[in-house]
Amino acid sequence: MSFDIALIKESWRLVEDRQGKVAADFYGLLFARNPAVREMFPPAMDAQRDRLLGALTRIVLGFDETTSLIDYLRRLAVDHRKYGVAAEHYPAVGRALVSALRANGGDAWTQAHTDAWTAAYDMIADVMVRAAEEQGAGVPAWWNATVVSHELRTPDILVLTVEPGEPYPYHAGQYTSLETPRWPRVWRPYSIANAPRADNLLSFHVRVVPGGWVSTALAHHTRVGDVLRLGPPQGTLTVANSRAERLLCVAGGTGLAPIKAIVEETARLPHHPRVDLFHGVRRRFEAYDLDDLLALSERHGRLRVVTAISDEAREFGVPETVPEALARHGAASDAEVYICGSPGMAVATVRRLDTMGVPRHRVRYEAGGRAVSLAEPALLPPSQPLAAPVIPELPAMPEMPSIPELPGTSSAPPGSFAPPAFSAPGYRISPFIPDADQLADDDLPLP
Numbered sequence: 243m244s245f246d247i248a249l250i251k252e253s254w255r256l257v258e259d260r261q262g263k264v265a266a267d268f269y270g271l272l273f274a275r276n277p278a279v280r281e282m283f284p285p286a287m288d289a290q291r292d293r294l295l296g297a298l299t300r301i302v303l304g305f306d307e308t309t310s311l312i313d314y315l316r317r318l319a320v321d322h323r324k325y326g327v328a329a330e331h332y333p334a335v336g337r338a339l340v341s342a343l344r345a346n347g348g349d350a351w352t353q354a355h356t357d358a359w360t361a362a363y364d365m366i367a368d369v370m371v372r373a374a375e376e377q378g379a380g381v382p383a384w385w386n387a388t389v390v391s392h393e394l395r396t397p398d399i400l401v402l403t404v405e406p407g408e409p410y411p412y413h414a415g416q417y418t419s420l421e422t423p424r425w426p427r428v429w430r431p432y433s434i435a436n437a438p439r440a441d442n443l444l445s446f447h448v449r450v451v452p453g454g455w456v457s458t459a460l461a462h463h464t465r466v467g468d469v470l471r472l473g474p475p476q477g478t479l480t481v482a483n484s485r486a487e488r489l490l491c492v493a494g495g496t497g498l499a500p501i502k503a504i505v506e507e508t509a510r511l512p513h514h515p516r517v518d519l520f521h522g523v524r525r526r527f528e529a530y531d532l533d534d535l536l537a538l539s540e541r542h543g544r545l546r547v548v549t550a551i552s553d554e555a556r557e558f559g560v561p562e563t564v565p566e567a568l569a570r571h572g573a574a575s576d577a578e579v580y581i582c583g584s585p586g587m588a589v590a591t592v593r594r595l596d597t598m599g600v601p602r603h604r605v606r607y608e609a610g611g612r613a614v615s616l617a618e619p620a621l622l623p624p625s626q627p628l629a630a631p632v633i634p635e636l637p638a639m640p641e642m643p644s645i646p647e648l649p650g651t652s653s654a655p656p657g658s659f660a661p662p663a664f665s666a667p668g669y670r671i672s673p674f675i676p677d678a679d680q681l682a683d684d685d686l687p688l689p
């Protein structure tokens with residue numbers, strides 16, 4: 243790269259205390275100079291500013307790791323086609339961005355900082371424009387999808403199923419973004435809660451966030467027959483390349499969505515791994531998918547399901563968090579681990595797995611492209627192992643019948659695009675996919 247990364251980082255520190263102002267100035271300048279661009283954005287811009295900062299932070303921190311940054315930019319570019327972003331928009335964005343940074347850099351900002359950002363932005367724009375052209379060729383910018391099922395399983399949890407109008411190729415564990423007709427241009431990311439199906443249907447688990455635009459619209463203003471829009475599939479929390487004989491899947495609340503898709507996919511893997519699925523909920527009635535999970539367990543043949551209820555006494559015992567359930571039931575130290583849920587749940591789970599002797603390099607936790615502080619292992623130091631850390635085999639579960647060995651199953655037909663590689667060994671902790679109206683930087687129109 244032909245720009246000075248050290249200068250970029252230094253300049254980022256200069257605006258550190260004024261990042262909100264940078265974002266506000268950026269959009270102000272962009273819209274003032276290019277009024278037509280305003281209609282690509284949602285009516286309320288406050289969340290948008292956070293997204294810009296999230297993306298910029300991700301980019302600035304990512305300059306050291308060019309390969310993953312370029313992957314991120316490519317994904318961003320392909321995703322941004324759904325907003326109507328085209329090559330001709332990029333120069334205006336770059337000019338507004340550099341102006342906003344310079345305006346907030348204070349006395350220490352120099353021409354060298356401006357030049358470094360201009361060069362960096364040219365590189366970013368070049369990568370994104372090319373990615374949109376190459377990877378977007380022949381691929382819809384978005385998919386219309388008709389609602390075929392709308393089930394409020396609890397007052398706050400919706401299971402929604404849609405049928406895209408055109409084939410929607412994706413991998414189990416990936417997520418997409420949804421837009422409702424009620425709030426045009428307001429997109430929210432949701433994980434797809436099923437492995438690819440022959441009938442092309444996609445399910446989503448939506449936690450209704452009080453005051454959340456999209457989750458509320460989906461839960462209370464959406465009916466069977468309505469048409470939503472879907473962005474392209476994203477995310478690398480997939481199991482397609484896994485060779486592990488044993489999986490430990492840990493889900494918190496609606497974080498079950500991608501985990502369920504992954505579990506479904508394991509039944510199609512040629513080596514048909516054993517799977518232990520722990521689903522943490524706060525109250526018993528929030529085990530909103532238990533019937534489906536038990537049916538899946540029967541179909542799968544090598545799947546054990548444990549529901550941990552954290553805030554309410556269970557029928558036969560005391561409340562239990564997911565980490566406590568793991569400790570009680572045990573975890574195979576050679577299992578490949580997939581975690582999805584709130585960051586707090588994920589951190590608590592990783593810490594518990596530390597004490598059980600499960601190496602962190604086996605733990606996979608999708609970061610959704612967002613760099614957050616807890617992504618640094620140094621910020622989540624390894625926990626001390628307990629005296630007897632390794633539990634090699636899972637004890638039989640009293641609440642589930644013993645699981646017969648299944649004959650090998652055939653592999654699912656390959657998708658029409660290459661499976662994304664796993665994230666680098668190790669774990670990363672971040673908010674991942676907010677299940678409703680929390681934010682993800684991938685949702686940002688324009689870089």
Ligand SMILES: NC(=O)C1=CN([C@@H]2O[C@H](COP(=O)(O)OP(=O)(O)OC[C@H]3O[C@@H](n4cnc5c(N)ncnc54)[C@H](O)[C@@H]3O)[C@@H](O)[C@H]2O)C=CC1
Nearest residue numbers: 433494495496497522523552583584586587590675676677
């Ligand atoms: N809906 C979707 O498509 C997806 C949602 N997610 C994420 O999953 C999470 C789901 O949240 P909710 O459904 O509201 O679940 P929740 O917050 O009600 O929690 C579910 C379980 O996690 C446990 N938990 C929560 N915080 C914990 C902590 N600090 N330590 C230990 N255990 C903890 C709870 O005790 C409970 O057992 C959200 O963060 C969401 O962003 C992630 C991927 C996809």
